[in-house]
Amino acid sequence: MESKNNSVAIIGCGINGIGTALAFSEKGYQVKIFEKGRAFAETSSKSSKLLHGGLRYLENGHFSLVQEALKERASWVQQVPNFTNIERFYLPIYKGRSRNRFVLYAGVKLYEILAGKHSLGKSKFHSAKDTLLNNPNLKKQDLLGSVSYVDVQMDDNQIALWLLEKAKSQGxxxxxxxxxxxxxINGNVVLNDDEHYSFDYVVNATGPWAKKLLTANRIESNFDMSLVKGSHLIVSRLTKNPMVLQNNDDGRIIFMLPSAEGSIIGTTEIPQKSTDSIICSEEETNYLLDIVNSYIAEPINHDAIIGSYSGVRPLVFNSYDSSVSKISRDSATEQVGSLINIFGGKWTSGLSLGQKVVNSIKKDQI
Ligand SMILES: Cc1cc2nc3c(=O)[nH]c(=O)nc-3n(C[C@H](O)[C@H](O)[C@H](O)COP(=O)(O)OP(=O)(O)OC[C@H]3O[C@@H](n4cnc5c(N)ncnc54)[C@H](O)[C@@H]3O)c2cc1C
Structure with missing residues (x-):
């Protein structure tokens, strides 16, 4: 058995695991990460690849969450300018089938205001003509115009490589x-090859598997999580600018985002059990295609699909919210003895979450 020496084990190497590892190593701890598969191969490579405040969280009144994430967005742009793209996102507005245009404009304006000095550009209202000029693939009929705001697309793969290199260079x-x-909860971990280790702190950064790991080891927690699958399609059809499309049937919004291959379309929101396989179903594919086809002039069929990917959102459980979309994406952390659990979070907040974990450590609990 290895002995303790100002040491930390991080279980899981997604954005939350690496963020916490970097923060601990910057404080002088010896950090080991244990990842059951490949680093960044799970939820952290299955996102919409946005560094954002999350426009739709505004509808549920999560203003401080949005404001904090917009600050973190600015920090990413500053740290990895080569792997981030600042883009104008358009929300097309059609007669009789979307949220009121003034409500939408108020929403995107609030998003800009919440960014404060970290704002990356003004939110705007556009005429139908201007909307078509910037998004020539949209249907003309009944188009009233659009509102737009500025946000960030990332190359998550390159940022992951950069973070892994940075962590290695910090030891x-x-x-x-x-x-x-x-x-x-005393800092002991056992690996699949029966190696035993003992650490000063152990961080459970296993994303959607966080609760499962605790339950399997009979460790009690104050938090619970619900799991929601989100799928994206990769299609060959190009979109000039990122678009935010509203679905009339369920009130949700999805993205159509430019990517290296063409466009990424997503996401869905399907309640998931920990045992369910994480793949994009036929139903999800049709759901996404139907929404896109209700907006674009030349419909896309299954032949345009190059690929798909799905991930599971670990959402911190709040028993007072009945609708999945209304659960806050904010994270929760807790310390039980030497064990620190991370629940939820988002890509955008991964590095600052790591800092928060390290700054909130209670040494008298171990
Ligand atoms: C569809 C979708 C779209 C999203 N879009 C965005 C977005 O655009 N922007 C944004 O900011 N956020 C977005 N998010 C949220 C963000 O992707 C996640 O919050 C984040 O990736 C979670 O990171 P994580 O490190 O907690 O989990 P993960 O990336 O899943 O990492 C956990 C790791 O733990 C490992 N692990 C599990 N159990 C063990 C074990 N026992 N031993 C060792 N290793 C173990 C797993 O293999 C995994 O690699 C999205 C999420 C989804 C699902």
Missing amino acids: VEIREGVEVTSLD
Whole structure:
């Protein structure tokens, strides 16, 4: 068994695991990451690839969450300018089938205002003519115009490589293909090859698997999570600018985003059990195509689909919210003895979440 020496184990190497590893190593801790598969191969590579405040969280009144994330967005743009694209996102408005245009404009304006000095550009209202000029693939009929706001698309793969290199250069040891099979609240972990370790702190950064790991080891927690699958299609059809499309039937919005291959269309929101396979179903594919086809002049069929990917959002459970869309994406962390659990979060907030974890450590609990 290895002995403690100002040491930390991080279980899971997604954005929250690496963010916490960087923050601990900057404070002088010896950090080991145990990742059961490959680094950044799960939820952190299955997102919409946006560094954003989350426009739709405004509708649920999560203003401070949006404001904080917009500050974090600015920090990413500053740190990795080569792997981030500042883009204008358009919300097309059609007669009789979307939220009121003044409500939409108020929403995008509030988004700009909440960014404060970190704003990346003005939110705007556009005529139908201007909307078509910027989004020539849209249907002309019944188009009233659009509103737009500025946000950030990222190259998550390149940022992940940059973060992994940074962590290694700070002395973080990253072990891939190593599963933590057992742990306790006293800093002990056991790996799948039966290696035993003891650390000053252990961080459970296993994303959607956080609760499962605790339950398997009979560790009580104040938090619960619900899991929601989100799928994206990759299609060959180009979109000139990112678009935010509203679905009349369920009131949700989805993105159509320019990508290297053409466009990414997503996402869905399907309640998920931890045992369900994480793949894009036929139903989700049709749902996404139907929404896009209700907006664009030349419909896309299945032949245009190059690929798809799905991830599971770990949402911090709030028993007072009945609708999945209304649950806050904010994260929760807790310390139980030497064990620190991370629940939820988002890509955009991964680095600052790591800082928060390290700054909130209570040494008297161990
Ligand atoms: C569809 C979708 C779209 C999203 N879009 C955005 C977006 O545009 N912008 C944004 O900011 N956020 C977005 N998010 C949220 C964001 O992607 C997630 O919050 C974030 O990636 C979660 O990171 P994580 O490190 O907690 O989890 P993960 O990336 O899943 O990492 C957890 C890791 O733990 C490992 N692991 C699990 N159990 C063990 C074990 N026992 N031993 C060792 N390793 C283990 C797993 O293999 C995994 O690699 C989106 C999420 C989804 C699902």
